[in-house]
Amino acid sequence: MKLRRFALPSRPNARDTNPCTTAQRRRWPTTTAPSTSTAPPTPPGWNVSPANSPTCRGKEWWRVRSAPHLVVVDTDGGLDDALALLFLARHPAVRLLGVGSVHGNVPAPAAAANALRVLELAGDDHTPVALGADAPLKQDVHFRHPDDPLGHLVGPPTRQPAGESAAEQLVRLTRAHPGEVSVLALGPMTNLAHALDVDPDLPRLLRAVVAMGGVFTGPGNITEHAESNVHHDPDAAARICTAGFDLTLVGLDVTRQVTPTTSWLRALAADHSMPWAAYAQLLADTPREQRPPLPLHDPLAAAVLLEPALVTCRSGVVHVDTTQDNTRGRTRRDEEATAGPAARAAVTVDVPASLRLLLSGLLAGQ
Numbered sequence: 001m002k003l004r005r006f007a008l009p010s011r012p013n014a015r016d017t018n019p020c021t022t023a024q025r026r027r028w029p030t031t032t033a034p035s036t037s038t039a040p041p042t043p044p045g046w047n048v049s050p051a052n053s054p055t056c057r058g059k060e061w062w063r064v065r066s067a068p069h070l071v072v073v074d075t076d077g078g079l080d081d082a083l084a085l086l087f088l089a090r091h092p093a094v095r096l097l098g099v100g101s102v103h104g105n106v107p108a109p110a111a112a113a114n115a116l117r118v119l120e121l122a123g124d125d126h127t128p129v130a131l132g133a134d135a136p137l138k139q140d141v142h143f144r145h146p147d148d149p150l151g152h153l154v155g156p157p158t159r160q161p162a163g164e165s166a167a168e169q170l171v172r173l174t175r176a177h178p179g180e181v182s183v184l185a186l187g188p189m190t191n192l193a194h195a196l197d198v199d200p201d202l203p204r205l206l207r208a209v210v211a212m213g214g215v216f217t218g219p220g221n222i223t224e225h226a227e228s229n230v231h232h233d234p235d236a237a238a239r240i241c242t243a244g245f246d247l248t249l250v251g252l253d254v255t256r257q258v259t260p261t262t263s264w265l266r267a268l269a270a271d272h273s274m275p276w277a278a279y280a281q282l283l284a285d286t287p288r289e290q291r292p293p294l295p296l297h298d299p300l301a302a303a304v305l306l307e308p309a310l311v312t313c314r315s316g317v318v319h320v321d322t323t324q325d326n327t328r329g330r331t332r333r334d335e336e337a338t339a340g341p342a343a344r345a346a347v348t349v350d351v352p353a354s355l356r357l358l359l360s361g362l363l364a365g366q
């Protein structure tokens with residue numbers, strides 16, 4: 001994809017607006033956070049996320065409660081992408097600045113159409129949706145759901161994608177709100193890598209990146225070693241994990257645990273304005289042992305973006321396997337590394353609290 005560089009206004013020092021110091025953003029305290037939430041306690045000696053740290057927690061909460069959380073979503077057009085996007089679009093604490101589409105579940109144009117349609121379902125007729133990368137950086141494109149089941153379910157949108165690329169849109173929005181924008185990456189990280197080409201200062205200008213991606217314990221969900229989003233562009237993931245973003249990876253280690261309960265599905269099915277209501281009802285009427293687990297991968301990442309205390313994290317330098325071996329796409333976390341930017345990886349999750357938060361957001365205003 002051809003990207004153009006363009007003149008951008010001068011920026012203030014984004015670090016000055018961030019409640020965490022540079023040192024805190026790179027290596028979090030190793031003390032246990034005070035038990036002020038329903039999240040599982042952090043074992044002694046475990047690293048904690050900055051939002052859980054005694055120093056930053058109060059300020060982070062002040063920011064969330066007193067001003068809209070500015071969010072740009074990157075989506076590859078699956079059903080769990082749709083739930084995550086609807087959750088954010090309906091959440092009163094969120095101001096969606098833009099959405100970018102990317103290859104992955106479906107082709108990027110289909111992902112853009114799906115995002116536009118989901119925004120319409122949420123009553124949002126203004127948030128721009130930009131077309132993003134239609135192929136990975138260095139490998140052939142592969143679609144997990146080439147038949148676009150979500151598109152068939154929700155139908156075509158009435159709006160069209162914006163006139164700029166997803167990478168250009170992300171850079172523009174970040175420059176307009178330095179230090180305030182968070183990115184929720186729900187697909188391969190190709191758009192973020194392209195945006196980094198357009199503006200190498202992006203890690204300093206973004207508030208945070210929360211990405212659904214990776215697996216550190218257990219098998220992958222598309223190969224034995226790789227999680228799907230990383231597998232679809234390991235080179236982009238490797239670049240983003242070491243670029244110095246304030247990065248949290250919400251991977252299979254936690255998302256596999258968050259599956260809908262029967263009562264959760266019944267509540268979702270009661271929102272008849274959504275085209276998946278009948279499907280949710282069908283699942284709710286199916287005995288739990290007979291229905292697919294349907295882990296809420298992308299919705300959990302969206303929930304963690306707004307409520308970091310839902311998970312505990314461990315920090316370290318994250319390596320992504322970019323070899324051509326069968327381990328391509330595998331993610332490893334080196335907690336002893338002293339060189340390179342650290343990222344956080346979610347390791348435990350409060351499942352009931354996550355399901356409660358998601359349902360309250362998905363049904364907001366109903």
Ligand SMILES: [Ca+2]
Binds near residue numbers: 077
């Ligand atoms: Ca996705």
